[in-house]
């Protein structure tokens with residue numbers, strides 16, 4: 001079994017291009033800066049169906065694969081679900 005690969009340079013380019021397309025005029029909500037840094041790696045938000053499982057590590061459970069963007073001045077973090085970021089129909093439904 002091959003070890004999982006990290007975020008490739010091609011992945012980074014593709015994600016940054018898409019973020020620039022979606023947030024071309026957006027500024028940081030905390031400091032007004034318009035520069036950001038893509039955090040190098042994916043953030044797996046784990047899904048819990050019950051509050052009873054909060055605080056419990058569930059290996060292999062459902063996750064929302066996401067990327068994180070940090071403001072290049074103040075470090076404010078925002079997260080973007082990859083499934084929505086790259087799904088044109090979701091963006092159209094929201095704006096249409």
Ligand SMILES: [Zn+2]
Pocket residue numbers: 028029030031032033071072073074075076
């Ligand atoms: Zn900021």
